[in-house]
Amino acid sequence: MNSPTSGTSGTSDTPHTPHTSPARWRVLAVFSLGYLVSYVFRGVNLGFAPHLVDELGLSAADLGLLTSFYFLGFALAQLPAGLLLDRFGPRRTEAALLLLTVAGSAVFAAAPGMVGLAAGRLLIGVGVSVCLGAAIQALSMWFPLSRMPLLNGVVMAIGGLGAVAVGTPLAWLLTWTDWRTVSAGMALVSLVMAMLLWFGAPDLPRVSRESLAQQLRGTREILGSERFWRVAPLTLLNQGVFLAVQSLWVSAFMRDVQGLAPADSARHVSVIGFAMMAGCVGAGWAARHLERLGISLRAFAGFGMMGFIGVQVLLMAGAPLPLPLLWAAYGVFGSSGILTYALLARRFPDALIGRATTALTLTVFLATFAFQVGIGVVLDFWPASGGRYPARAHLAVWAGLVVLQVLASAWYLMGRRAAPTAR
Structure with a gap:
């Protein structure tokens, strides 16, 4: 890319381009952390499951349905999220959607039963739905495209640490606190992540000035x-x-x-x-x-x-x-x-x-x-x-x-x- 909004092969680094800016490493770090947060939410119900059964009397079918609401929200949000990414850019889009994750985590933490839990998981799925797409788009704007396979792999690997976090670390955490407190804590983590993206991630001019009709085309x-x-x-x-x-x-x-x-x-x-x-x-x-x-x-x-x-x-x-x-x-x-x-x-x-x-x-x-x-x-x-x-x-x-x-x-x-x- 010769400019933030124009597309080229992106294979050469020239002065005064995003490809040579030290800020690009901050982009990699911040958006990778965002994907890590989304991965934790993906698997956190594995640790919560026995506690939800004991406290709320959920059946196995209830647990399966409850978990699926995350994937449902995530999937349904993808195409609208793509429009937002291309219109407003990765920083603003991910930071704004993570506020839905904050709300979803709070709803989940306070839910008295299945309906509230499902609503919370649905909001969480929508809120983190853009974390991977935003990271890929941001890296494509700041790094040469020749590096994208490696950088995408780094982001995915860092996100994979979330699968580790919902294993033994979460089990240990639940030995001295409950799932509602952990959910409230995840709401706080999501809020901090949104603020880090909004104030800490460098930005480029808006990616697209297309109208909504043009975007849909x-x-x-x-x-x-x-x-x-x-x-x-x-x-x-x-x-x-x-x-x-x-x-x-x-x-x-x-x-x-x-x-x-x-x-x-x-x-x-x-x-x-x-x-x-x-x-x-x-x-x-x-x-x-x-x-x-x-x-x-x-x-x-x-x-x-x-x-x-x-x-x-x-x-x-x-x-x-x-x-x-x-x-x-x-x-x-x-x-x-x-x-x-x-x-x-x-x-x-x-x-x-x-x-x-x-x-x-x-x-x-x-x-x-x-x-x-x-x-x-x-x-x-x-x-x-x-x-x-x-x-x-x-x-x-x-x-x-x-x-x-x-x-x-x-x-x-x-x-x-x-x-x-x-x-």
């Missing part, structure tokens, strides 16, 4: 673009399957298919989490260096997402390899779909980046929600015994998901010469 352009739909199906399957399994069903697979004890499953789940963080950063670093060797970002992203299919097949087949190695590979390749965010940033002009990013996030979160629910529905076709499902039930589910990913891979490969980059 831009959204339709993205959703009707082959450039978008050539990469979206494989990405949403890669990320949707990985997130759905990692956040809910992986322990059941380890227990029922691999025969692991709870303690062993917990250790392997931690392996996946740390491998995911390493994969986010490592894939971004590798992508940038491979491009210098003539291997495109699109090709490398496709290799990673198709590698994820291979790892799933190895796990299903019970390959004679160390389980920590297989589950680490699951985490590394399962995070490879983030590379397509950087790919979309190159395929659409600056004025459409926010909407393109949030459109992709919308598909990913809808897929995650659908797979979390759908896997449970399919497993219920087999009778459970002692809380366990037959191994063949899990294998049937995974086989169906692999078939979908293979079909999406074929579609991805067919478009390797289609959809030229926009900049």
